[in-house]
Amino acid sequence: xxxxxxxxxxxxxxxxxxxxxxxxxxxxxxxxxxxxxxxxxxxxxxxxxxxxxxxxxxxxxxxxxxxxxxxxxxxxxxxxxxxxxxxxxxxxxxxxxxxxxxxxxxxxxxxxxxxxxxxxxxxxxxxxxxxxxxxxxxxxxxxxxxxxxxxxxxxxxxxxxxxxxxxxxxxxxxxxxxxxxxxxxxxxxxxxxxxxxxxxxxxxxxxxxxxxxxxxxxxxxxxxxxxxxxxxxxxxxxxxxxxxxx
Amino acid sequence: xxxxxxxxxxxxxxxxxxxxxxxxxxxxxxxxxxxxxxxxxxxxxxxxxxxxxxxxxxxxxxxxxxxxxxxxxxxxxxxxxxxxxxxxxxxxxxxxxxxxxxxxxxxxxxxxxxxxxxxxxxxxxxxxxxxxxxxxxxxxxxxxxxxxxx
Amino acid sequence: xxxxxxxxxxxxxxxxxxxxxxxxxxxxxxxxxxxxxxxxxxxxxxxxxxxxxxxxxxxxxxxxxxxxxxxxxxxxxxxxxxxxxx
Numbered sequence: 001x002x003x004x005x006x007x008x009x010x011x012x013x014x015x016x017x018x019x020x021x022x023x024x025x026x027x028x029x030x031x032x033x034x035x036x037x038x039x040x041x042x043x044x045x046x047x048x049x050x051x052x053x054x055x056x057x058x059x060x061x062x063x064x065x066x067x068x069x070x071x072x073x074x075x076x077x078x079x080x081x082x083x084x085x086x087x088x089x090x091x092x093x094x095x096x097x098x099x100x101x102x103x104x105x106x107x108x109x110x111x112x113x114x115x116x117x118x119x120x121x122x123x124x125x126x127x128x129x130x131x132x133x134x135x136x137x138x139x140x141x142x143x144x145x146x147x148x149x150x151x152x153x154x155x156x157x158x159x160x161x162x163x164x165x166x167x168x169x170x171x172x173x174x175x176x177x178x179x180x181x182x183x184x185x186x187x188x189x190x191x192x193x194x195x196x197x198x199x200x201x202x203x204x205x206x207x208x209x210x211x212x213x214x215x216x217x218x219x220x221x222x223x224x225x226x227x228x229x230x231x232x233x234x235x236x237x238x239x240x241x242x243x244x245x246x
Numbered sequence: 247x248x249x250x251x252x253x254x255x256x257x258x259x260x261x262x263x264x265x266x267x268x269x270x271x272x273x274x275x276x277x278x279x280x281x282x283x284x285x286x287x288x289x290x291x292x293x294x295x296x297x298x299x300x301x302x303x304x305x306x307x308x309x310x311x312x313x314x315x316x317x318x319x320x321x322x323x324x325x326x327x328x329x330x331x332x333x334x335x336x337x338x339x340x341x342x343x344x345x346x347x348x349x350x351x352x353x354x355x356x357x358x359x360x361x362x363x364x365x366x367x368x369x370x371x372x373x374x375x376x377x378x379x380x381x382x383x384x385x386x387x388x389x390x391x392x393x394x395x396x
Numbered sequence: 397x398x399x400x401x402x403x404x405x406x407x408x409x410x411x412x413x414x415x416x417x418x419x420x421x422x423x424x425x426x427x428x429x430x431x432x433x434x435x436x437x438x439x440x441x442x443x444x445x446x447x448x449x450x451x452x453x454x455x456x457x458x459x460x461x462x463x464x465x466x467x468x469x470x471x472x473x474x475x476x477x478x479x480x481x482x
Binding site: 112 | 303304306307309310313314316317320321324374377378381384385388390
């Protein structure tokens with residue numbers, strides 16, 4: 001294909017996308033409008049199920065099937081990354097030299113680690129009440145662990161990070177989500193239907209039926225996946241070296 | 247538009263834009279320091295927005311930012327330690343000015359909230375933000391040595 | 397007048413996204429990218445989408461810079477090792 005033809009193809013494709021975008025924008029509701037047909041129905045449904053955070057109700061109840069797809073994508077993506085980042089035959093592990101970290105920085109890392117871990121768990125547990133949820137909290141909790149790498153050195157992190165356990169947790173959490181869905185089926189309604197548990201008192205930790213449980217499963221999955229992903233990157237960046245002359 | 251939102255707008259338009267300019271231009275040490283100060287420029291604005299919209303749950307954003315912003319700076323301080331070895335970024339005046347700004351905003355929001363559990367959370371955010379900001383500045387000014395291998 | 401904060405946030409996002417693309421060196425790009433993450437979180441907040449803002453903050457402020465900087469370190473280490481072997 002010649003350069004010219006390629007440019008023409010790009011121009012035609014770009015013009016098509018631009019036309020569709022303009023057509024879609026002309027049909028949008030006005031900016032900052034207070035009324036929205038979909039929003040009103042979603043809020044009504046989430047209030048009926050005693051879930052204070054409508055977004056959590058959307059993600060883990062009204063459209064929980066979408067979230068199952070999303071966590072499967074994350075699972076598959078991290079699996080693919082780990083296969084690509086594994087130690088190849090022509091590579092070996094070198095022992096990294098311990099880093100020399102200034103005392104205030106080391107202390108800060110050791111103080112901030114438990115606070116961040118706790119914040120992650122708080123965000124997961126309050127997903128059905130306030131902004132946040134499994135994904136956000138899981139990322140925070142996983143990031144918290146890596147303060148050990150930043151504040152001490154890689155070997156300190158390796159000691160508190162049994163990768164096998166995180167592997168199992170990752171897979172277990174994805175299955176737990178699917179099993180919770182199947183439980184809805186067994187209870188006689190539909191896959192991932194929020195009819196399994198009582199809805200509880202509005203605006204308390206135990207409200208929302210299965211929403212907190214699904215949130216916890218997603219939190220566990222995301223935290224394990226991020227730890228495993230970062231482990232792959234850290235191994236490659238810090239430990240694994242190519243054999244000389246290959 | 248109430249005063250809180252106005253203050254947040256001014257803070258974002260002033261300190262936020264300044265931090266962005268510092269990060270996008272100039273030598274590497276200045277960029278890293280500006281990235282650090284971006285946290286303390288934007289986090290108080292998030293607190294002001296939460297107060298301005300009258301939604302206490304938005305405070306969680308500021309909490310996460312006060313926790314993770316300094317961690318992000320530590321990432322750069324650690325992994326760019328070789329490049330920053332000769333020309334260490336130092337901006338203690340700016341760091342303490344940012345800390346003072348954060349403290350002023352936290353105190354103002356605390357006074358508006360009144361003594362309650364929400365106020366404890368705000369004070370925690372303030373402590374994390376100021377402590378993290380100062381420590382991150384310290385880390386940039388030579389917190390990591392001899393990390394060539396790791 | 398209440399939309400002023402939205403306009404400021406939008407301008408900051410546009411400016412930092414453009415600046416991130418304009419950088420040529422990956423480490424500097426990562427620095428601007430982390431600021432972009434922060435201002436995006438503010439934009440989501442002023443558009444009343446704090447859930448998305450939290451996701452953006454969690455991923456953009458520490459995780460993305462760490463992944464990028466680790467990749468940069470790996471590439472540089474490889475280049476150094478090749479230089480030594482030569």
